[in-house]
Amino acid sequence: MIARIIDWSVRNRLIVLALCLLLLIGGIESLFRLKLDALPDLSDVQVIVKTDLPGQSPQLVEDQLTYPLAASLLSVPGTKAVRGFSMFGESYVYVIFKDGTDLYWARSRILESLSQSTGKLPAGVAPTLGPDASGVGWVFEYALVDKSGKTSPARLRALQDFYLKLELQSVPGVAEVATLGGLGRQFQVEADPARLAAHGVTMEQLSQAVKDANQAGGGAPIEMARAEYLLRSNGYLKNPSDFDNIPVQTDAGVLRLKQLASVTTGPQQRRGIADLNGAGDVTGGIIVMRHGENAMTTIAGVKERLEQLKKGLPPGVEIVTTYDRSSLIERVVHTLRDKLLEESIVVAIICGVFLFRVRSALVAIVTLPLGILAALWIMRVQGVSANIMSLGGIAIAVGAMVDAAIVMIENMHRHLEKQEAHDIWVVVRKAATEVGPALFFSLIIITISFLPVFTLSGQEVRLFAPLAYTKTYAMAAAAMLAITLTPVLMGYAINGELPPESANPVNRFLKRLYRPVLNVALTRPRATLVLATILLATAAIPFSRIGSEFMPPLDEGDLLYMPTTLPAISAAEAANLLQRTDAIIAAMPEVERVFGKAGRSDSATDPAPLSMLETTIMLKPKSEWPIGSSKNNAELIAKLDKTVRLAGLTNSWGFPIKTRIDMLSTGIRSALGVKISGPDVATLENQAKQVESMLRMLPGTRSVFAERVQSGRYIDVEVLREDAARYGLSVADIQRAIQMAVGGESISTVIDGRERYPVTLRFPRGDRDGLGTLEEIRLKGAGGSVVPLREVARLTIADGPTELKSENARPVAYVFVDLSDADAGRYLEQAQKLLNEHLVLEPGYTLSWQGQYMNFKEGKARLWSAIVMTLLLVSALLFLHFRDVRKVVLVLACLPFSVIGGIWLTYLLGYQLSVAVVIGLIALAGVATEFGIVMLLYLDQALEEQPGNPYSAILTGALLRLRPKAMTVAVILGGLLPVMLSDDAGADVMKRIAAPLIGGMITAPLFSLIVIPAVYWLALRPSAASVSREALA
Known part of the structure; x- marks a missing residue:
């Protein structure tokens, strides 16, 4: 079938070129219409129910509002969890839905349930739904500052409530404008x-x-003197x-x-306070973006409207931006865009060096932008935004995308060097059909290898599915272009006399290096196999020592400081603590601006008590940091943690987007925590304090805080x-x-x-x-x-109680754990053992670990199961291709040997095992499979040409594979090197994916170039015992 497609493409060259031109136009058009964001939306589908009961205590709010509402909402179809927050005069119920639930369908189901629950609530109470926004909808924040001193705080609040807020709510994409702080009149x-x-x-x-x-x-209108007068009083x-x-x-x-x-x-009376740079009270605003909207477009619309509204402000009043996600989005997109460009240039140079012909290199390169544009086109149709993960999928696919074109072009060179025919299209057809089916099959195997990613659930699949989608689209496009466009371009661009392979000094050097090693491997195949097995066994060393984490840190460009203080704190004391901590942070030379919040804003998306302080820290560009200052976020956080030390505060540091995702997904604001459930609030607090005291002494704990439920x-x-x-x-x-x-x-x-x-x-x-x-x-x-x-x-x-929390209508208390050690897996094992041995839970109470790391553990188990199933599928496909079990085993043997280098490099770089690393290993396995398939193709072809001398045939076939193999390895390494050398936004995530690939590009080629020929010869040797090895001469 593949041969027929190649033949059709060669005969209908103009049609192929016309279709590729349409692809080019559609891809460019999609490039300008893609939704842009920093990260995929990792939040669950949520609907918030807010109910007011002014002046009532949290216990009364819990009894009369939160509990009856939560109990009734548990039965809503598709519900995954129902979390309740009962505060002074306010009730919040967060209904979290299963993946794939349509938000507006969920909101309609909630409204139906509420209509049936009103009889259970106090008279005059009316629950309302929160904005139709996701958990990461806070995309822009600002503060009103009066530098003239002539505008009162009350007037600033009025400007926000009755001027800015109303105007900004009409901006497309804005779900809500929440007021924060200030003094309401x-x-x-x-x-x-x-x-x-x-x-x-x-x-x-x-x-x-x-x-x-x-x-x-x-009253009614009055007619006087033939006119109608309206009466008003x-x-x-x-x-x-x-x-x-x-x-x-x-x-x-x-x-x-x-x-x-x-x-x-x-x-x-205030339940929310805002501060800017430690200077005292300010009025702020939070832009909450509507679910599914384009973050860049929404923020741009907000900025444009603010520029217009500035003209209507009193003299001296300014709007100061305190958080702007568009800057992160721009840095992420620009970083990956630049890396794609750098990768393309590196790939072009490598192709030129190995092929020794510019036009041949251009043929290989043309498939790269077309494949990328095809992936972007499908992304736009599917509604996938351009973000660090989706663009990262294309970035790690660049090297593999041109691999098929490289092999095909190299085979074309070989046929032209032999001067087999005068008609160039005959040579094209022969060269392409020889390797095309195997190459297409290899690319399909690489595509299938990413199926395990789609078996993840929850936050893991939302994070990595865009990467898997785009890599799959890019590889599928590359596979189709390899058997359609590449043969056509070869016929037009690669003709005339070509310099022989021996004329290239790079190729001569590689052959001179490879031939003696291959001779030794073929002469001593068993020893080669034993040596390879020993090398494989060394992977046990990094496997036993490497730690684990859920998600690598994403440099968002901003930090979030979320200390916790005692719940009974007054508004005045909260304002004092907020101002003091903000002033300390603002004095740091790396910090541009800080915007602090104590308590909650006027939004259902922010159920924060006064004891919860949140300070968004806008950092200066790293180029402006003091000379000698570390450019590493972890070291900056450690420095800040040592500097901001106030009595009564328990520090916690994170990133704005990541922290809000954690809070929504698991109910806690740290990556790891403990949830204790039970009927009595006082007992919950006592048990939580016991957990806190035990974990505080555990190595790796930076800070731990148990909620003081009964401290009001x-x-x-x-x-x-x-x-x-x-x-x-x-x-x-x-x-x-x-x-x-x-x-x-x-x-x-x-x-x-x-x-x-x-x-x-x-x-x-x-x-x-x-x-x-x-x-x-x-x-x-x-x-x-x-x-x-x-x-x-x-x-x-x-x-x-100052606040009561519940999950699925059952009271809960949380213990927040902030780790200083990145190895969350090892810490969790020690912590679980400690609590199991020393903590005695009261009857009717349960303890469970929460946080994103727990999601990673569950996701990792599902991922390994899916990998096993995928390997079985790949094995079946390989058998259908080869019809030989021995060859299937030989190709599959490439996988563990490729992993050796990937695991070692990951360990040596100090990375922990995470889903990102596993994604890199999956990508590596696909490339390694392709190495094995193409090597066997060359060996089989050589054996067909020299059936009487298998030893010589194996040596010839392996040497023929050297140049395309070296080009593939160089292209993949060259494509990934810019990613590994980058320190820009998003680099931390992409490095975890790229590291296994780079490490594997050392061991996987060695196995396919040395071990596969040796095992191939070992399998054939009994039937070739009569063949003299002197034929080599």
Whole structure:
């Protein structure tokens, strides 16, 4: 079949060229339309359900909102996990779906489930869905800074909420604009408890009076003088003075509000704080990108809109970019683009050196851009974005892509040197059909070898599937071009007299080096086989010592500092710690800017408590770092970790994208952690503390922190039901009075044009800061009697949860582990052994390890199983090709011998075993299989030409294979060398993939050039015993 395709291509040359021209045009067009991103979207499909219950404790939020919602959402089809977060006044339920679930289908299923759950929730509570964004949707962040000192913090917050936010939300691709930090303005009605008591007025009466005074209305149209007039009545409150004359009905008559309370404007209660460079409070914004959108296009649209909006800002107010993922995307894409160009140049030079003819080299090179463009075309159709992994798949395929063309061109040279025919197309057809079928089959084997990657699941398949797709597409395109375009181009470009192979000094040197080694191997085949086996056994040394990791570090260009402090921290103390740590980090010479966050932004994608600090660190370009400063991120993190040491903080360092992926995927913000599940929150905290103390002493632990679930401080109000009943007061009456007096209940809204500000009612700070003052809160009992709270309730101080977490409706507590040792596998073995021996879990409690490394362990097991199945498939295909079990075994023997060099180089470079390394080994195995197939092809052809002298035939066939083999090895090494020498964005991941390939290019050629001929001769020798070896002379 392949021979017929080659023959058709040679006869229909113009059609082939026209089709390749269409491929060129389509590929170039796709090049400009591809979606660009730094990484594939590694996050799970998630739907967030956010529900507010203002003023209520985490335990009440858990009981009334989170638990009933989580329990009902567990039954939604396709659900993988349901994680609940109960905080002060807010509930978050994250529903994580299985891979392949359509986000908008999932959102509709959640809405259906919520419609059936509303009866289980408190009256007036309405759950809402979070934005239709992925877990890594935070693509751009900014801060508003006033350098003139004339714009108040409240005005800056208003500019963000009512100007920038509304405009940016209309940018295509933006799902949400979340406000962070700043001082939100509110109208505060502070009632004087003494005056209320003196006039017998309750908080409920004040609340109703304010609501009645802040109204607008209208009526039916009125016709006057042949015109229609619309009736309107505007009674909106505008400023604090408007509140003063609000009438309040009392038993003694009508009072004005100013006689009972004072009205001011002030900041809203904060659950989120932002800081820039340690200079103090700022207002920030977070751009959350819609699921499936083009990150580069979305960010460009946001930047363009911000430039337009800057003109409308007050003088002195500036917008400062604090995080911009497009810079990472540009660096990743430019790095890989440059590497592809460098690889192509290196490949062209190598082809020219070995073939000693420019036009021959150009024929081999032409298939490279066409194959790449074909892969890009398919990527665009499939919707795969151009990122470090998808472009990396093409980068590691470059050498193998031109291998088939090299072998075919080299065979063409050999036929032309023999001057076999005057018609060039006859020579082309003969040369191409001789090696074409085997080459096509080899490339198909290389393509099939990547099937195990698609058996991965979860984050592993989302990370590496784009690489496998693009490499598969590139290799498939190269295979088709090798049997269609390459023969046509050979006929047009390779003609006339060619310099003989012996005229090339490189070829002469290689043959002079190879011939005596091959003679020794053929003379002593058994000794050669024993020596090869010993060499194979040496691979046990690096295998036993090499560590393991999930994903190599990706240099995102920015760092994320996420320390943890005690949960009971106040907003003021959190702001103080945030400002101090930011100032320390900003002073580092490698740092350009830091943007810190304590608590959460106004987004359902950010369920962070005040105790969680996050500082995004924008680094300067490495060329601007101080002379002598290490350019290694790990060393910079170690330096920062030693510098930022404050009492009460447990440091944790990472990268913005990677950390958010970890948090979404496993529920923890570190690569490794422990999850403890059980019914009682206090017991969970105790067990988590035990784990923390044990792991802290374990070598390799940089930091460990167990969540303090019960570290919150509470003032418990216990209603004395009998006393309350005597005064005619219900529990609801008492709780509502407390909520209004202390909690600052929002009772109305001031409408000022497009701006909206809440109106809150409560006691002044001095009347709600202690038990004594709280006990004097007045309640109106039956018959108009006024009752102090102490008469109907008992107030006590107690500990309780500041935040409650659950997974699948079961309470959980986490222990976060940050490792100083990169070998997560060995650390995990030691940690598991330590906990198994010393930790005693209470009945009903379970412990499990979480984090991305656990995903790697599961993925690695699936990967090895799939590799075994793929080897069986490849073996079957090889048997169909050769129809000889001995040859199948000989080709498969190339695989372990190629792995020797790959494992040794990986170990010597200090890399850990990861999925990336395994991907490199899989790619190496495919190339090694091709080496074996083509070597056997040359040996078989030589044996057919010299059937009477097999020894001489084997020697001749092996020598014929030397030049194309050397070219293939040089091309692959030359193609991968730029990747190994790079320190740019994405290089750490690509180096792990390239290292096994480079190491294998040392041992795999040696096996195919030396061991395969020796074993081939050993298998034939009994039947050739009568042949004299003197025929060699």
